[in-house]
Every structure is written in structure tokens, then in C-alpha cells.
Amino acid sequence: MxxxxxxKQMQLFIKERGRASIKEICEYLNISEATxxxxxxxxxxxxxxxxxxxxxxxxxxxxxxxxYKFELKLHVNQMLKKRIANxxxxxxxxxxxxxxxxxxxxxxxxxxxxxxxxxxxVCLDIKIAEELAKYEKxxxxxxxGIVRPxxxxxxxxxxxxxxxxxxxxxxxxxxxxxxxxxxxMNYSIxxxxxxxxxxxxxxxxxxxxxxxxxxxxxxxxxxxLQKYSLIISTKxxxxxxxxxxxKLGIPILLA
Numbered sequence: 001m002x003x004x005x006x007x008k009q010m011q012l013f014i015k016e017r018g019r020a021s022i023k024e025i026c027e028y029l030n031i032s033e034a035t036x037x038x039x040x041x042x043x044x045x046x047x048x049x050x051x052x053x054x055x056x057x058x059x060x061x062x063x064x065x066x067x068y069k070f071e072l073k074l075h076v077n078q079m080l081k082k083r084i085a086n087x088x089x090x091x092x093x094x095x096x097x098x099x100x101x102x103x104x105x106x107x108x109x110x111x112x113x114x115x116x117x118x119x120x121x122v123c124l125d126i127k128i129a130e131e132l133a134k135y136e137k138x139x140x141x142x143x144x145g146i147v148r149p150x151x152x153x154x155x156x157x158x159x160x161x162x163x164x165x166x167x168x169x170x171x172x173x174x175x176x177x178x179x180x181x182x183x184x185m186n187y188s189i190x191x192x193x194x195x196x197x198x199x200x201x202x203x204x205x206x207x208x209x210x211x212x213x214x215x216x217x218x219x220x221x222x223x224x225l226q227k228y229s230l231i232i233s234t235k236x237x238x239x240x241x242x243x244x245x246x247k248l249g250i251p252i253l254l255a
Contacts, residue, residue: 001212007039007246008032009212014043014050014059016187020057026179028216048217080210080234081108083255087232088172088208091253094118096169099201102153102191103174105208107131122166122201123254124159124194126152148190155194163197169212171202173228175209177216183225185218194224206230225250 001009006029012021013028013088020028040057044050044207051058083110092098094117096207100106102125110128113119114135119138124128132140145159173195177185183209186192199205199222214237225231226248235254245252 001029003039005212007043010012010036010092011038011050014057017059019053019056019058024056026038028218030215034142050109077212078108079211080212080236080255081105083234084210084232085109085112085207087253087255088206089113089115091206091230091232092116092119092170099166099168099171099198100125100194101171101173102151102200105174106172106208109172109208120168122168124154125197126154138218141193143195148188152189157191157193160193160249161196163194163201166201168202170204171198171206172206174223175207175220177218178207178209178214179217180225180248182217182221183217184211184222184224184228185216187218189220192220192222199223199227199240204229206232208232210234210242214238214241218253 010025010029013025020034022033026033040052042055044052049060051060067236081104084105088109089112097120099122100110106125107128110131113132115119116135116137118137119139121132121138122143123132123140124143129140129142132138135188143154143159143162146156147154152197154232175184176187179185184196205228211234225245228250231250231252233252237254242252
């Protein structure tokens with residue numbers, strides 16, 4: 001990852017979380033403390049909302065506009081997400097029932113689903129539900145629950161209970177961070193319970209995540225990589241991760 005991409009990922013990481021310590025940034029980007037501090041100085045100078053504090057950095061969203069969080073994620077790695085969406089579309093069959101996880105990668109997948117003759121789609125994201133509602137050939141169902149402000153994801157106990165009653169042909173899941181040994185992780189505890197339930201909705205679990213998610217760790221574990229029947233990532237993924245995934249016996253497709 002070059003410096004421009006690294007700083008872009010750092011900016012997204014900070015704005016998603018609201019604040020981050022130097023240690024968390026180093027672990028997320030796999031960089032030294034000296035590099036992190038140098039990048040933070042440059043980032044704070046270029047982004048007036050990012051402020052340095054003792055031991056870390058905070059994002060001060062003085063606009064009060066929570067939509068900004070979603071729009072930021074939507075446009076980061078946009079082309080990578082579109083490439084993943086095209087590969088996912090190829091493995092979905094007409095007339096299947098699928099579940100789409102929350103997040104912007106899955107939103108880009110949702111934007112391609114109208115190319116199928118007919119589908120039944122379960123979703124956990126207000127933005128994805130809005131996209132699917134445009135197409136007559138898609139029968140969509142929205143899981144009920146509490147909506148996470150600024151991210152439009154649906155979670156908490158009511159959503160988990162509804163998911164326990166559902167079975168689909170394929171479940172397509174996103175990720176915040178992926179480590180070969182530690183597995184798939186999430187930054188926020190809000191979606192964790194729902195993601196655990198998604199793992200039970202299908203025997204055909206597909207992990208869709210671009211290469212920048214690999215080699216990172218986060219606080220909340222979702223599952224070991226062996227839980228997934230297929231991984232779809234981008235061709236920029238480092239060969240060491242590709243080989244490690246193959247050694248685990250997991251098929252992988254690169255967009």
C-alpha cells in the first residue's frame with residue numbers, strides 16, 4: 001500500500017470510529033508508530049475535522065451530518081467494490097434466495113442484481129433495501145431492528161431473532177478486517193450479533209472483501225476463515241494471503 005492509499009485508509013478508519021489510538025492505527029495498517037505519527041500530522045493538516053490528541057486522534061464532525069459517514073465509505077475503493085460485485089453476480093443463479101450483509105461493498109453488489117431474471121433477497125441495510133426496491137424482478141425483505149445512525153445498518157436483538165427464522169441459498173458477507181489466524185473481524189459491536197446469526201442462515205457463506213481488508217485486526221471477531229465456503233477479493237491481494245487461504249482449503253476468486 002503506497003502512502004496516498006495508506007493515508008486514505010487511515011482517514012476512513014478514524015472517521016468510521018470517531019477516534020483512534022496510535023496503537024490501533026498501527027495494528028490496522030500494519031505500520032510503525034513513527035510512520036503512523038508522521039501520517040497523522042499530514043492528515044490533520046489537510047483535514048480540518050481530524051484533530052490530534054494525546055496518544056491518538058479524533059474526528060470532530062462539526063457539520064452534524066451523519067450521512068457523511070456513509071458517503072465517505074461509499075466512495076473509498078469504489079472501483080474495487082464494483083469489480084467484486086461483478087464477480088459475485090457471476091456466482092448467483094437466477095431464482096435463488098440470497099442474503100446480503102450490510103455495508104457499501106454489498107450495496108455495490110445490490111446495484112448489479114437486477115441483471116438476474118428473478119431473485120429473493122434478504123437485507124440488513126436501509127440503503128440496500130432502497131436500491132433493491134427499484135426492481136420488479138427482485139423480491140426483497142428487510143430485516144427489522146434498530147438502525148445504526150450514519151451507517152444505515154440494522155442490528156440488535158429483534159434483527160437477530162428474525163434471522164434465526166430464515167434460510168437462504170447463499171449468504172454474502174462483508175468484513176472490516178481479515179487476518180488469516182484471527183479470522184474475520186468487525187470494528188463495531190453493533191453488527192456482531194447479527195453477523196453471527198447470518199452465519200447460521202446458509203451452508204453457502206461467501207466472504208466479499210477487497211484486498212485492503214486483509215492483514216488487519218479489530219476488536220470483535222465474527223468467524224474463522226474456515227467458516228466460509230468461498231472468498232471473493234481483488235487481484236491486488238498479496239500472494240501470501242492467497243496461498244494461506246488455499247492451504248485452508250477455501251476457494252478464492254479474484255476480481
